[in-house]
Amino acid sequence: MEDYIVEMRHITKRFPGIVANDDVSIQIQRGEVYALLGENGAGKSTLMSMLFGMYEPDSGEIYIQGEKVTFRSSNDASAHNIGMVHQHFKLVDNYTVAENIILGMEPMKRFLGVLPCVDMKTANRQIAELSKRYGLEVNPTDKIEDLPVSVRQRVEILKMLYREADILIFDEPTAVLTPQEIEFLLKIIGELRKNGKTIILITHKIEEIKKIADRCAILHRGKLVDVLDVASTSSQTMANMMVGRQVEFSADKSSPHYRDTILEVDHLTVRNANKFDVVKDVSFRIRGGEIFAIAGVSGNGQGELADAIAGMLKAHSGSIKLCGTDITEATIRQRTEAGISYIPEDRQGVGVFMDFTLSQNLALRKYYREPFAKKGILDFGQFDRYAESLIGTYDIRSGQGGKTILRSMSGGNQQKAIVAREIEEHSKLIIFVQPTRGLDIGAIENIHRQIIAERDKGVAILLISLELDEIMELADTIGVIYNGQLLKIADASTMTSHDVGKYMMGVKEA
Template sequence: YRFNIDPQEKIKNLTVGMQQRVEILKTLYRNADIMIFDEATAVLTPQEVNQLFGIIRRLVNEGKSIIMITHKLEEVMEICDRVTVLRNGRMIGSLEVKDTSPRKLANMMVGRDVVLDIARKDKAPGDVALEIKDIVVKDRHGKHLIDGITVQLRKGEILGIAGIDGNGQIELSGVLTGMIPAKQGKVKIGDDDVSGKKAKHFIDKKVSHIPQDRQKTGLIMEFSVMENLILQEHSKSPFCHFGIMNWKEIRRHADNLISEYQIKVPNASVPAKALSGGNQQKVILAREIDRQSNVLIAVQPTRGLDIGATEYVRSKILEQRDKGIAVLLISTELDEILALSDRIAVMYKGKFVDVFKNGKYSREQIGLMMSGGTKDVAINNVC
């Protein structure tokens, strides 16, 4: 199958793309005739996606049956012969790919027209809202998770952090929200040095955070929607007076946000665990944006969402940028980074390969940098 895998190498030393090839070989060894690929490209670079599709085509030519589960419409159009659309656990329809289009599929997935291409207008950024300098984070064994990175984030811009999962992005978001202490380096919000401060200090300095895991760190699942919508503000007026909660005001506030952010929920007293993933994300989005912060740290904001919820979340992030908020967007979805970002920083093994204005490099060149190539290698080796 021309997989070019060293059989003596340890799995932990292989790239994610190579690890995936090992999984494919395991199924081939068992003489599987039907293979299911579930979000198989989620953590791959563009180059690895092309290689995977080449492998899939060879398998199909040899008579294997392939089922691709994906939310990426461009992949459906490129690799699939037929497509079945599911919505709310029901089959909406099955089509020949040659007889459909991304727009038609999106409509079937959501039940309405969806804007697939986001209009991001160029605008001049403002003053520096957040700055990090020579930040270092190590694990308990002394291994560098972040290795001396420096960058500025300005008001009215989106800085996208591109990279394959596990290259220091989560640790970076932790440093910028006070959840992970840096071993060395400085963090400034405006003119204030907040290095080493706790999360509450960052909240008080108007830093909002959409975390990677909405259920573990974004919401308290047993709490009601209205309680989750006032987290961080629950002890302040008008929600609390002298230690007594003002439930009438809390409910009024929640009802307003539920209406404004189109959160699908029977009422504000329903626990967060009863909501769909998309509506849970809308609760977090509503809470963090309503705080009217100066900086928004958004980590994997559309992971696991359907195309309709994804469209909504992305439009709200762009809306914040247009209002002058400084947005740091961390995403493994390169298409999302390219669609939303004004500037892009490619992160690999805890370092920035390069920080550049969106449009300077092609998608393929950025993919090379994500997989460890220097910017010079990326420029000279366009796929």
């Protein structure tokens, strides 16, 4: 028998209404980077959660280094040197970096020779060593809640390494990162491989697979379609196999028909909690039928700009007008009612209820209006019919349709649901922040089509994205934000991605 470090044989896992993994068998060699590719809801996270001991398969077997194992918890998996960085991080927010890393594995010493206590000094030294060895810089005494996602991810990686994991599972690690951070992470993964680690990488980004992976397994609706040698397979082939049809890499978009101005932002300045100007004297307007895209490296004020327009943050000075009416001081609810839809970066913070059903979440913004409520009485049949139609249009996949609890849906499908709900508000202005983060290419294609359709209906679109490709593909007008300022606003047809990239780095004349 060949020496596989991980072997999963005939794994089947069912959830109510769905076979998440259907007789899947994979074999992973020591020291390889093994990618898992598949649409949202294809069963990638489920398969890896079983390898990490979070679920038990309904049938099938798992072998680690040739030995058959049964994991009842992730502790069992850790004991077999398996580590996982989850799609949604699992750190304790009010603990420090070091406390999170050593949690459950604390080195002990005896205080005054008797009382057992945690040996923080040893822990800190070990963490410092690891972070130096792999170039994963952290400050052990920082609190998690104060750290940006990219650093939290480093902490998650260190946590695996601290447990001496040899098999490292990354579940969509790059979905939350900026392009620069992605480069860095891919380098780290390369470094880990050099150190003899085996890496399983779940990602939707085929170019990442091309860059770093040796082999790639493709899952489609729970079934293993194929395992490919990455170097000898084209990106287009991988994309088609994953979606099960021919994928178009660029959206069909006709030239814009601009209508009246919908949003006017004048000399807007926004201050953060530390009294620091994060948006500085920004002015622009968006017409009906126009996609105004803001390009910029993460953290240059684009999130705060969107928050200020939606009313989540106060304007420090300047004004915001919607269809000629000043809304600078309006509440969030007033802005929504006036016709603003908002899909912010932090999706879980915007009125999705993880323990409600999909259908309830989809109707959340209209349940108190006709036809969902008549004279104060809710019509649940309406909820279900409405959900059915959105599930169809936006291809939202889940085990039990509208009755599925949101929490049990795959990350990407939760996201599709929020985007669907906001687009269906038929607003005058829709603000999209990173609308396709974490989505598979088929789903991205679909959302792009919906955004263009709204624009063609005359809606004004503000699109904020860290993906330059997405900006270039969708924008009618591009604004580049740098250090809180709009450095450049121009018709999209007059700029190349190279120009935009330069402005994003703060170069004034491209």
